[in-house]
Amino acid sequence: MQHLILKVTTKILFAPIIVFALYVQFHGDYGPGGGFQAGVIFAVAFILHAFCFGLEQTRKVIPLKALIIAMVVGVMFYAGTGVATMLLGGNFLGYDQIAPESTHHAGQHYGIILVEWGVGVAVASTMMTIFYLFTGREPDIDQEDW
C-alpha cells in the first residue's frame, strides 16, 4: 500500500476531471473551450491514473488498440461531418445543410458540436497514445550498460 494518499486523491479527482473535460467540450461552441482543450483534460485524468497506479493498470482500463481506434473515430467524425454535408448537397463542412429549414442557422451549432466532438476524441486518444508509447518504451541501452 505505497502512496496511499496519492491513490485515494487520484480516485477522488478522476471523475471531476472527466466532468470538467466534458464541460469544456460542450461549452466550446459558445465560449472559450472546445475539443482540443477538452481532449487534453480528458487525457490528463488517465495520465494521472497511470502515474499513481502504474501504466499496466491504466492499460487494463483503456488498451492501446482501443486508443488507436478512437483516434481514427475522432478524425472520421470530423471528416465524416464534412462528407455528410457534401452528401446533403452543400459544400464540405457546410453545416447549414444539417438543418436547412432553420431560420437561425441551427445547423451551424449541430455541425460544430459534431466536429468538436471528433476533435475531442482524437486529441484525447492521441495524447494518451503518446504518453503510453513514451512511458512504455524500453530503453535502447540498458541502464547498467552506460
Added chain:
Amino acid sequence: MNLAAQLPVLPVVIPLVTAPIAMLLPNGRAPWAFATIVSWLTFAACAFLLQAVLGAGVISYELGDWRPPLGIEYRIDLANALVLFLVSGIAAVVFPFAYRSVQLEIDARQTSFFYCALLICLTGLLGVTITGDAFNVFVFLEISSLATYALVAMGARRDRRALTAAFNYLIMGTIGASFFVIGVGLLYQATGTLNMVDMHDKLVGQSSRVIDAGFAFIVVGIGLKLAMFPMHLWLPGAYTYAPSAVSAFLAATATKVAVYVMIRFIDTVFGFQFEFLGAAFTWVFLPLGLAGMFIASLVAVFQDDIKRMLAYSSVGQIGYMLLGLSFGTVEGLTASLVHIFNHALMKGALFMAVACVVLRAGSHSVKAFAGLAKRMPFTTWAFIISGMSLIGVPLTVGFISKWYLLQASFAAGHWYAGFLIVASSLIAVLYVGRIVELMLLREPAEDGPYAIPAKDAPLSMLIPMWFLVLANIYFGLHTELTGGIASRAAEALMFMAGGAS
C-alpha cells in the same frame, strides 16, 4: 450531391478521409492495396479538375459555404491544377510501386501506419497546392511535413541514421514553417485578410516595413522548405535515409510543391510594383539559384551514395526553377513550371530505379551499381534513360526544361545565365555518367556483399518505374500538356501581377 460542384475539394477529401481507415487495416497487403486505389481515385479527381480548369478557367470553391475572403477558398487555376495533376500522378505511380520495397525496408508491424502517413502526406501536399488561403497553406504544409518526418524516420529499420536525418529535417522544417507563419501574420496585420487574392488587392500601393519584413520571412520560410541552396542541408540526409519508396515520392513532390508556393506568393500575393521584389530577384533568387546549380551539382559528383548524389542533384535542379522564377518574365515562369513537372518525372524514375537496386542488392552505395547492366538490365536502362533526362539530352523532358530555360534567359537579357545553364548541365553529365560507366562497363562483383544474383526487380516495381521513364520520353516529345499549360498558367499569373498595378 453534385459531383461536379464538389470536384475541387475531392483531391483533399479523398485521401484525408481514407488515411485513418488505412490505419485500421491489418498489416500486410491490405493497407497497400487500399492506399493504391485511393491514390488512383485522387489522380482521377485531379485529372478531371485539370480538364475543368482548362475549359472554365479559374475555379473557386467555398469551404463550409463561407464566402471568401472571410472563409477559406480553394482557388484552382492552371498553375496549381498542373501541380495537382503532377503530385497525384506521382502518387498514383509510386504507391503501387511501394509494396515490395516497403515490405523489405519497413518493420512489418508498421505497414498500416506507413500507408496512413503516406496518404496524410499526400493530403497535405495536395492541400497546399489547391488552397487560395495563406494560412491554410501553413496548415497543410505542416500536415504534409509532420507525416514526412515520420516517414523518413521509418527508414530507421535499415539504418539508424534515419532518426537523426528525420530529427534534422524536423528542426529545419519547423523553423521554416515558423518563419512562414510569422510572415503570413505580418501580412495579415498589414491587410486584415488571409485570402491570397484579397491580400494582393489590399497590398497594391502599400509600402511599409511590415510588408517588407513579411515578404522576407515568407521567402526564407519557404526557402527552407524547398531547400533553396544554402538552406538545403536537411535534404540530402532526409532523402538518403528515408525508405526508398518515400525518397521517390518526396523527391518528386515535396520540394516541387514548395517551389509552387514560392511562385504563388511572389506572383499572386506580391505580384505588383513592389520594390523589394526586384531586389529579391536580382540579389537572392538569381545568385542563389546559380550557386545551387553549380555547388550542389559539384558536391553530387563526389558522393559515393547514390541516393545522396541524387539528393544533391535535386538541390541543383531546384536552382534551375529559382533561376527561371528570378527572371520575372512570363518565359521564365513558364520554364520554372515546366521544370517543376519534368524534374518530378525524372527524379521520381531515378529514385525508383535506386529502390529496385536496394531491393536486390540491399544497398544504395555506388559499389552496388558496378556491373548492374548484367544483373538488372531493365532497372539499369530505366536509370540511364532518366539520367539522360536529368542531363537534358534531346527527346527527353530534361531537354524541354533546359530549352525553355535557355529561351527565357536570353529573352530576359541574362545571356550569361544561358551559358551557365549549359555549363552546369555538363556537371550533370559527370555525376550521371560516372554511374552509367559503372553500370555498363564494369564487371559485377563476384563475391563479397555486393555479389547479387542476376535477377531483375519484380514486375510490380518495373511496371510503375517504366511508366515514369516512358513519361519522360512522352512529355519530351509532346509538350502541349506541360509547355502549353505552363505558359498559359504563367501568363495568367503575370497578368494578375502586371494587370493590377
